[in-house]
Amino acid sequence: MKPTNIQDPEYFHKVVDCQYACPAHTPVPEYIRLIAEGRYTEAYMINWDSNVFPGVLGRTCDRPCEPACRRGRIDEEPVAICRLKRVAADNRDDVIPYMPQGPFPPNGKKVALIGGGPASLTVARDLAPLGYEVHLFDEQKLGGGFMRSQIPAFRLPEHVLNDEVNYILRLGIHTQFEHYVESLKDVLEKDYDAVFVGTGAPRGRDLPDLPGRQEGDANIHIGINWLGSVAFEHTTNIGKRVIVLGGGNTAMDCCRTARRLGGEDVKVIVRSPFASMKASPWEKEDAQHEDIPIIDNHVPRSFVVATDEEWSVVSDQWLAGEPIPDEAKLRVDENPHSAIRNPQLRGMTFEKVEAVYDENGKRSLVPTGEPEVFFPADDVLIAVGQENSFPWIERTVGVDFDKWEMPVVDKTTFQSTNPRVFFGGDAAFGPENVITAVAHGHQAAVSIDLFCNGKNLLTERLHPMTNLISQKMGIHEWAYDSAVDEYDRLVVPQADKTVTLRDRKKEVELGFDPLAGYKEAERCLNCDVQTVFEAPKCIECDACVDICPTACITFTTDGDESDLRSRTKVPALNISQDIYVADGLKTGRVMVKDEDVCLHCGLCAERCPTAAWDMQKFWYNVTKAGEVKYNVVQITRNESAV
16 A cells, blocks of 8 residues: 555545534634633634634534544544634633734725625635725625524524624625615626625525415414514514424524424424434434424424314314314315405324335335324424525526526636626525535635636635644653543533523523633544654554554554555554555554544654654644735744644
């Protein structure tokens, strides 16, 4: 097998599993170490450089980093990476002095951003310091996009969002709020050098073909629209009995919000099995903690709408769960006279199903054959997905759309088929999350900067900033805490639900205090401090093999990858993570290390009598448009690279 090229920045990047899994590639272990040292401002700024919204994401991120966390392979739970981000945000000092300071010398270029969500705001933050005149258009009163309209205040307090949006707007962004862009053609006819579309996925899916949908419309609401109406205080109450349809995070936000607006009997009813729901596990737990049952394997069949007269005939049987003959299921659409007598939504019927999987793992929902089930409801919230909607983009402006009416966008450059128009966030490839939108914004800003300077968007993209720095201070001393701490993952404290359920703006999670933040930070295994091997120094004494707590090091004869994986001291079975292979040993053998199970504890380097092993901190930072530098990031790197 060819020796591993550790000069390739992507090799060690992949070993830092949490950072690699983060769409914005935030240097997670670096900021966690700073939190453990109480250096919250520096930790915040490292986050701000990468993910732009540390306070927001420290509360609401989908946490793709945590399932990837190496700690989860030796413990029951990964490090609470997301909530540690909040520790930095909650305890930081004034960070404005460390941010770019305007006014910036103009470069003569103008960029329009349509939509004020995380993708557009990221583009604005990256381009404004380079001298671009940035104009942001949004139909809402304030910036933030769906972070403001769809994430409830009990999860994301308004002041946290305002602070982090304003850090960007203070860079001299020309804001045009309460301005709905009706025509991309009109925007393109103005003197903008580039246009970025970050309008999200603003249309919630409906169930228009379900019987009773039209007749019950007054009490049937599209989830994301309803959340927005609540956020802007157009809606202040809801019925006592509420059904929420859907199994994603929006459904969880809907049901928890409904509880705070007067819903006493709130249920989430979902087609899929509980374990297959799209909602994050912690979102489901939070809903259940607030006494909201989640009823799975139920497919909606109809909205039941009837007048008082009609309902009195069958309600007792419905509520008792008795089967009702089809001819007795009185609905408005079957009775033309009932509209005169004030029909109302009474509830919904559902068919029970079970999940059946074929040999390829494809799931089908198969009816169980049991009678339909009725659940009463005064209001129904539909949260079964979101869709993109671009009625304002004329099909004559050079932006091509695919068969799903999605814009054709390059996945590397985020450029559309009209060279001046770029997309990002949910508007580019469909609904995702805040951190993905931020990652899109960074790359779109790089492309816009290259485009406006007449450069090639693919061949002249900026490489990441990387380095490797030895952490050796003495023979058995390292510049980082290398002990593998045995703390269990800490539980984030919550406010009493008797208080939070009475106030929709009362934040539920209280966050870690500094001591708890320190303890949780100590659970990090410092995966960015890499084991670097120099074969010419090795005398093949096997001291490293003997002391390794996970038996991840093997000295053996060479072979192809599958052969080597089978002959390591413990078979290296996870092929998604590389094995580190080094040749040049005096015996002709090779050193093989399974990167998947290494704890980065440094025992191999401490034990090695010839210093063939060294612990070297790996720094990987995705370079932003124009190679903008932020002072505190550089200060932090210099101080910690001892």
